[in-house]
Amino acid sequence: MRPITRSALRPYVCPSCRSSGSLGRRRFGSKSNESPDVYDVVCVGGGPAGLGLLAALRASPVTSKLKVALIETQDLQKARTWNLDSTQYSNRVSSLTPSSVSFLQRIGAWDHLDTDRAQKYQEMQVWDGETDSRITFDWSMETSPFEDLRTVATMTENANLVRALLSRISESGDENLSIFSNTTVSSIENGTAQPDGPDLSAWPVLSLAPSGSAQSHAPARIAARLLVGADGINSPVRRFADIGTEGWDYNRNGVVATLSLAEPDSTPFPIGTRTAYQRFLPSLGGPIALLPLPNNHATLVWSTTAENAAYLKSLSPKAFIAMVNAAFRLAMTDLKYMMRMERPATATSDYEDSHESELTWRLQHTPQADHIPPMATGVQEGSVAAFPLRFRHASTYISPRVALVGDAAHVIHPLAGQGLNLGIGDVASLSKTIEYAVDHGMDVGDLLTLERYTAERWATNAKIGGVCDMLHKLYNVPGQGPVAWGRSLGLEVINRLPFVKGLLMKNAEG
C-alpha cells in the first residue's frame, strides 16, 4: 500500500482546514504547478462501470448537486450515436442479472436502453462434454403456471448499455457535470497546499491531455475530493494509489461472435422461453457458451487455448459455423480432430468446406442429446474476435480519496457471465456510500467513508471470482479420470436436488 497521507488520520478533520506539513507523496507521472479545477468526484473511465456510477450519482437527489467529472480516452460521441441495423448485433454482449437490471431501472437508465435489442432467458442447459453429466437451470419448476416466467439474465450489448447510460446522464442536465471525452489521464499526483487557496496536499490531482490527435476541451489539471478508478484492467488510478493486485493469466482466449440460428426443432414450453447453452470442453481448454439474442440470433463465447482461438479466427465463415455446431454435438475425440484439420488456402463462397462435410459425416454416427441448441446457420461478418482471459483482484478497493470499481478492481473468467455484474454491484454500493456521506455531512473522499464500500464488495467479489476460477480449473482436466467422475457426480447430484438447484439459480439471478 502507498504512503498514507493525513486524510487517514482520526478524528477526521477537513484537509482544507489543516496547516501544511511534510507528507508522504504519491504520484503516477510527472508534476506541474498550475492551480487545478476542483471537483467532488472525478471518475476515470467511461466504460459501463464509470458511466453507471455517474448516472447513479446524477439520479439521486442527495448527490445530484455534487460537482462531478468523467474522463475517457475514447470518443464518447461515437458511443452516443452508436447505431446498428436491427439484424446486426455487437459481439460484446453481457448477461445482466435481474439485480443489475433492477439497479439500472432504479437510476432511470433502463428506460434509455433499446430493449428490442436485449434478450431475456429463463433457462440454462449446462453439461460436461467429457462425461455428459448435466444440469438444467429452469425457472418453470419454481413458478406457478399463472406467474410470468422468471428471468435468469438479460443479454445486452455493452454498446447499447453505454449509450443508454450516456443518454440518462445527459437527461440529468449539465449543471456541475463535466464529461471530458477524447481525453487521457497522463499523470496523477498528490496536490499541494495553495498559499491563498485550499490545501490539496492530500488530494489527487490529475493531468489531462487530448488522446492522440483528437480535440479535447478538458482543463490541463483537475483535483478530486474523491477519485474513482473505473479505468479497466490496467487502471492508472490503481497504480497511483499503489494498490497491488493478485492474479494470473489463464493462457486462454474468449472467442466471441454473433451467430444466426435455425428455428428450434420444437416450440419451447412455456412459449417464449429462451435458453442459454454451455458445454464444458476440458480437452479444448474451456467451455463454449451460446447465449440468446433477439430474432433467432445468439452471441458466442468460446473459452479456449490461444492456439485454438487463432485457428478458429482463421477459418472461413462456413468452417467456423461447422466448428461451433460440432462443439455442441460431437464427442471430444471428433472435436479435437476437427480442430486440427488443414485449412484451405483460399475459400470461395461456393466452396464446400471440409469442416462442414466432416461434421455432416460425423453427426450420422453420433447420437444427439435433446438439450443441444438449434444449429448455427450464419456468422455476422467481422464479428469473430478473441480476448485474452485473466484473473485479477485488487488487494483493497480504497485508499485515501481513491476508490476502484469494475475491472479496475477485479477481472474474472467469463464462464459465469459475472464480470460486469460485479462492476454494477460495485457502482450500486459506492453510489450508496457517497449518498450516505453527503447525507451525514461526511467527506466523500475520507477513508472512514469509503471503508463501508470495500467492506460491502471485496469479499463478495472475491467469492464469485474464486468460484469461476475453481470451475475453470476443475473443467480443464481432460479424460475420464477421478476429477471427471467427481465433476459428473457433482452436476448429477445438483440436478436431482431441486432445493440446491433453486439456491444456485437464485445466486445466478443476482
Ligand SMILES: Cc1cc2nc3c(=O)[nH]c(=O)nc-3n(C[C@H](O)[C@H](O)[C@H](O)COP(=O)(O)OP(=O)(O)OC[C@H]3O[C@@H](n4cnc5c(N)ncnc54)[C@H](O)[C@@H]3O)c2cc1C
Ligand atoms: C469474452 C468476454 C465475455 C464477457 N461476458 C460477460 C457477461 O456475459 N456478463 C458480464 O457481466 N461480464 C462479462 N464480461 C466482462 C465485462 O465485459 C467487463 O467486466 C466490463 O466490460 C468491464 O467494464 P468496466 O467499465 O469496468 O471497464 P472497461 O470497459 O475496460 O472500461 C474502462 C475505460 O477506461 C478508459 N481508460 C483507461 N485508461 C484511461 C486513462 N488513462 N484515461 C482516460 N480513460 C482511460 C478506457 O478507455 C475504457 O473505456 C466479459 C468479458 C469478456 C472478455
